Amino acid sequence: MTSSCEFKFDRPNPVFYSGEIFTGRIILRTSSIKSVNRIYIMFLGLAKVMFEEQRSDTISGNEVRYDRAISHSTETYVKSHTDVYEKGRLPDGTHTFPFSITLPLECPTSCVGKYVTVLQTYNLNLHPEMSMPIEHMAIRRLCCWPFRSGPIKLHLAIPYSGYAAGQTINYKVHIDNMSNRHVRGFSMTLIQIYEFRIRHERRIVSSYFRGEFESEIVSPTHKRIARGHYLIPSLPPSSREKLIINVSYMIRLTVLISGWHMKWNIDVPITIGTIPLTVSGDPKAPKEFIPDISNVQRQTVGDPPPAYNDSQPLFEQSAYVGKLFVDPDANEYNRTDDFLPWYPTYRNIPLLKPPTEVSPTEMAVSEAAPTETLGASPEASPEASPEESPGASPKVTPAMEPKIPPKE
Structure with missing residues (x-):
């Protein structure tokens, strides 16, 4: 033996x-x-x-x-x-x-x-800004003179700025098609952005997790409010401090337009945590796998670990695309090349308290500039005070160019 x-x-x-x-x-x-x-x-x-x-x-x-x-x-x-x-x-x-x-x-x-x-615990309930909605408005002009048509205005609304793996993002898209082209539909993609740093050098690796295509035909000179759903896969949470490995996320809404205009990609940042917002639950869902967040206070370096009432949440192996890291320092008896970590996922989250109703943002967008965006950046916006009621008003940030390669 x-x-x-x-x-x-x-x-x-x-x-x-x-x-x-x-x-x-x-x-x-x-x-x-x-x-x-x-x-x-x-x-x-x-x-x-x-x-x-x-x-x-x-x-x-x-x-x-x-x-x-x-x-x-x-x-x-x-x-x-x-x-x-x-x-x-x-x-x-x-x-x-x-x-x-x-x-x-x-x-x-x-x-x-x-x-x-x-x-690393990322309790979204300890960060008031995560309960604020993401609202993003953009305008797309098709072609140019002398073949210019009217613009397409779009308003994307996501109920919250932070979600946990396993949750479903129920989003709403208001499309005002003033062009002479048909809008054929849209889909949502979660973009995972890894940033690797060595001293002053950095490299970006992006992975794309695509959702289902939502077929919604919006004819020229017509308006429509459409709804879509995106299930967040098992993924690591967003990084909270700058290390040599950092992970962040973007939501990409891809709008398909008839003709050679093809795709219109709209990107907004979003945060993935390890404990979901209690206000983001379903009133009909059973109470299961929900940590006790009472008497939990926010810390500087990291949130306290969760205390589960009865049992642990469901853990799923990480969704992963691409090649795994091969450690050149590991010997044949200590290899980790085939290991994927496990992350908590929350499929059925009860609604512990009702969210505050949010008044819809007006659709009007100035046509003075070719593009205007109103986005919500959970990481860039100032922290909301604890007295703010969740969802009181959408966060607003200036237009920004996402740090991702123009894939698709």
Whole structure:
């Protein structure tokens, strides 16, 4: 019989929040007596970023030399050692070593990890600005003189600025088609934006999670109010501070227009948290998987971990597109290339208190400029005071260019 080592946690799902104490035990089985200097349990939480670039240089004439440049950076968030056995002889058989480790509040959320997933708590209920609606207005002019037609005005309304994975975004689109083209429909896409930093260099990687196409025909010189739905997949929450790995999200509304005008993409920022807004629930939904948010206060470095009344929420493996990170420092016995973290998802959220009614924004948009936007940026807007009632008025920010590649 060969020796083996097994990790067991005191929680069915190995998912822990920053600020929590997670416990478990390590079961070491040995087939013979071992002479040991020390046995300890090490818990390590870190982030690694590596950029690889191939450069070419002409030496003389037609001779070209290729160089491979690699730059990397590492941030360590938690590193602990727990001694469980001193120097001596370890008998053969089964040995159990319990452990108890406290996760700092500032621990960021796992993107890729081994054995456990760590979540930095992002309780949307502790951030009043998250309960404010997103309202975005834009205007699109088709073609140019002498073939110019009237504009298409659009008003996108999303009830809240922050959602959690598993929730459905019920949005409304008011289309005023003053052009001579047909609007054929629209769809919503959640854009996940990863920003990787090494000193002064940064790279952006975007992933696109497309929703269903909503077929809504708006004929020329007609208006229509349409509604759509988007189910948020299992994804990590938005980053709250600047680290070497940061994640943010944009909502893209794609409007299909007949003719060669094709697509019209409208992007607005949105926040993904780990605990949903209690005002965003369904009055008919059963009360399940909802953390107790009473007597919870907002912290500077991270929100306190949630306290669940009866059971944990549903955890789902991360939705992921693209290639997984391959750690060049890991050996063949310590690979994490095939691991995807798990995140909490909330499918059925009860309405714990009714939201405040929001008066609709007027559709009028000045035609003096070719494009005007009124958007809500949860991350850029000033923080609302605690006395503000949720949804009292939409947040307004000037037009901005999203930090994403013009894909689609």
